[in-house]
Amino acid sequence: xxxxxxxxxxxxxxxxxxxxxxxxxxxxxxxxxxxxxxxxxxxxxxxxxxxxxxxxxxxxxxxxxxxxxxxxxxxxxxxxxxxxxxxxxxxxxxxxxxxxxxxxxxxxxxxxxxxxxxxxxxxxxxxxxxxxxxxxxxxxxxxxxxxxxxxxxxxxxxxxxxxxxxxxxxxxxxxxxxxxxxxxxxxxxxxxxxxxxxxxxxxxxxxxxxxxxxxxxxxxxxxxxxxxxxxxxxxxxxxxxxxxxxxxxxxxxxxxxxxxxxxxxxxxxxxxxxxxxxxxxxxxxxxxxxxxxxxxxxxx
Amino acid sequence: xxxxxxxxxxxxxxxxxxxxxxxxxxxxxxxxxxxxxxxxxxxxxxxxxxxxxxxxxxxxxxxxxxxxxxxxxxxxxxxxxxxxxxxxxxxxxxxxxxxxxxxxxxxxxxxxxxxxxxxxxxxxxxxxxxxxxxxxxxxxxxxxxxxxxxxxxxxxxxxxxxxxxxxxxxxxxxxxxxxxxxxxxxxxxxxxxxxxxxxxxxxxxxxxxxxxxxxxxxxxxxxxxxxxxxxxxxxx
Numbered sequence: 001x002x003x004x005x006x007x008x009x010x011x012x013x014x015x016x017x018x019x020x021x022x023x024x025x026x027x028x029x030x031x032x033x034x035x036x037x038x039x040x041x042x043x044x045x046x047x048x049x050x051x052x053x054x055x056x057x058x059x060x061x062x063x064x065x066x067x068x069x070x071x072x073x074x075x076x077x078x079x080x081x082x083x084x085x086x087x088x089x090x091x092x093x094x095x096x097x098x099x100x101x102x103x104x105x106x107x108x109x110x111x112x113x114x115x116x117x118x119x120x121x122x123x124x125x126x127x128x129x130x131x132x133x134x135x136x137x138x139x140x141x142x143x144x145x146x147x148x149x150x151x152x153x154x155x156x157x158x159x160x161x162x163x164x165x166x167x168x169x170x171x172x173x174x175x176x177x178x179x180x181x182x183x184x185x186x187x188x189x190x191x192x193x194x195x196x197x198x199x200x201x202x203x204x205x206x207x208x209x210x211x212x213x214x215x216x217x218x219x220x221x222x223x224x225x226x227x228x229x230x231x232x233x234x235x236x237x238x239x240x241x242x243x244x245x246x247x248x249x250x251x252x253x254x255x256x257x258x259x260x261x262x263x264x265x266x267x268x269x270x271x272x273x274x275x276x277x278x279x280x281x282x283x284x285x286x287x288x289x290x291x292x293x294x295x296x297x298x299x300x
Numbered sequence: 301x302x303x304x305x306x307x308x309x310x311x312x313x314x315x316x317x318x319x320x321x322x323x324x325x326x327x328x329x330x331x332x333x334x335x336x337x338x339x340x341x342x343x344x345x346x347x348x349x350x351x352x353x354x355x356x357x358x359x360x361x362x363x364x365x366x367x368x369x370x371x372x373x374x375x376x377x378x379x380x381x382x383x384x385x386x387x388x389x390x391x392x393x394x395x396x397x398x399x400x401x402x403x404x405x406x407x408x409x410x411x412x413x414x415x416x417x418x419x420x421x422x423x424x425x426x427x428x429x430x431x432x433x434x435x436x437x438x439x440x441x442x443x444x445x446x447x448x449x450x451x452x453x454x455x456x457x458x459x460x461x462x463x464x465x466x467x468x469x470x471x472x473x474x475x476x477x478x479x480x481x482x483x484x485x486x487x488x489x490x491x492x493x494x495x496x497x498x499x500x501x502x503x504x505x506x507x508x509x510x511x512x513x514x515x516x517x518x519x520x521x522x523x524x525x526x527x528x529x530x531x532x533x534x535x536x
Contacts, residue, residue, distance in 0.1 A: 004374050004377060004378065004401045004404065005332055005336065005400070005401055005404035006335070006396065006397065006400035006401045007397065007401065010336055024433075028430045028432050028433055029430075031432065040432070040439070041439050041494045041495045043436045044436045044437070044438065044439020044440040044443060044491075045443050045487050045488075045494065046487065047436065047444075048439075048440050048442075048443040048444045048446070048447040048487070049447055049483065049484060049487040051444050051447070051448060052444075052447035052448045052450065052451040052483060052487075053451065053480055053483065055448060055451045055452060055455065056451060056454075056455060056476050056479055056480055056483075057476065058473055058476045058477075059472050059473055059476075068480065077484075085432065085433060086436060086440075089436045089437045090440070092437065093437060093441065093444075095408070096417075096420065097306065097412055097417065099371065099374060099405050099408055099409055099412075100373070102332075102408075103328065103329070103404070103408055104329075104333070104336060156381075160393075161385060161397075162384070162385055162388035162389070162390050164384075164387070164388060167384060185477075188474075189480045189481060189484075192477050192480070192481035193480075193484050193485070196481055196482070196484075196485050197485065200484070200485075200488065
């Protein structure tokens with residue numbers, strides 16, 4: 001589910017942009033360390049493969065068909081960090097070229113689908129992929145779609161998109177059905193690929209684990225919380241959203257309160273917009289500084 | 301096809317096409333932020349923004365009708381949620397979702413339609429996107445349509461050999477699985493070939509552009525001017 005712009009409230013998308021940028025940066029660094037140069041074209045072509053794979057329809061259920069989403073499959077084929085990288089690029093190209101998903105909401109979409117989705121999908125494979133292979137693959141692909149969907153739904157609810165309880169239930173059932181289809185498709189495709197050449201598929205647990213385990217547990221936990229909250233207590237999310245809005249407003253306003261330039265900044269909107277832009281600039285500056293520092297430390 | 305159209309649009313020559321990608325990206329961000337904080341009942345402000353976008357499309361010499369039509373891809377999603385909000389008794393939010401998400405999409409399309417993707421990615425890189433991400437995006441976009449076409453050929457071939465609806469679900473599921481596996485193997489092989497070919501031609505892990513990107517005075521004025529206009533309109 002690609003969230004377009006203006007569906008999420010400013011505090012929500014700004015927060016998710018602020019989370020997604022360093023998370024992707026970390027994964028890109030990790031991927032850069034794991035890969036040699038020969039694999040760079042491979043990552044691009046694999047991204048194109050996922051796009052192309054979405055054109056092949058799989059018959060599931062009565063008269064309906066599904067297509068592969070591919071986050072978990074990529075993680076099993078390339079390893080988690082490169083898979084996050086490739087999915088990030090896919091989500092960004094979908095936003096810029098195909099107008100599928102917003103630009104300000106890019107952080108949210110990247111976080112839901114590329115970061116949380118891929119890591120949640122890799123986790124079961126990492127943990128018990130060696131012994132219960134098929135169930136691990138299925139569970140991974142299932143989780144990957146379900147986690148992305150529940151996160152998106154949770155973010156929409158926090159942003160104040162009002163949905164009836166029935167509607168939320170229906171959406172969650174729909175996500176679960178999609179997730180099950182993804183699980184089945186992923187198992188069969190992965191086994192078929194392995195039959196062509198066993199070397200294509202990563203060994204479970206091959207990638208360095210600890211950071212990954214923490215990250216993916218967090219992703220799954222977030223997804224689970226989103227799912228439970230959305231299904232059990234949508235009102236609680238809405239209230240959380242209102243409180244969150246209030247606190248972010250006060251937090252963002254406090255440091256900028258002294259900068260009232262005469263009567264020009266009378267209107268609350270200017271303050272809010274300035275605070276938002278200042279927040280974005282701040283995030284950008286922190287990321288740029290961190291990147292520069294990392295590069296310098298590495299080259300010394 | 302979609303990409304052919306967007307590629308043709310972005311190759312045009314107009315004052316908007318000539319602006320540096322960074323100036324256009326930053327202006328887009330300002331526009332989106334200002335739009336995001338505009339309330340739904342500020343009809344005059346939203347109308348001004350719509351007119352501004354229309355003027356920009358005309359200045360860029362893009363076909364107004366097709367741009368507006370293409371931006372409608374966002375509408376199914378927006379309208380679904382608008383109906384949900386309406387039913388929940390929040391008609392203003394419903395209206396806001398539709399009009400604001402549509403305007404945002406037109407704005408993004410305007411950026412993509414006046415900036416060839418290599419220049420757009422170059423701009424993003426100069427704004428601090430990690431180089432590895434940009435490189436992967438370049439490769440992805442180059443092979444996206446090659447592989448999509450291959451997938452279409454394979455789908456057609458399967459349909460020709462096995463017939464359409466007479467098959468059982470089981471066998472058509474298996475056929476789709478096989479198609480994907482073969483598509484994957486071919487993509488993998490293609491990637492290795494690409495790498496060897498690029499090494500043979502002396503590829504140095506960086507795509508070079510024929511046009512050098514320069515952030516000139518005009519770009520700075522464009523960014524500041526449009527941003528100031530947007531904010532002034534918003535203040536009314």
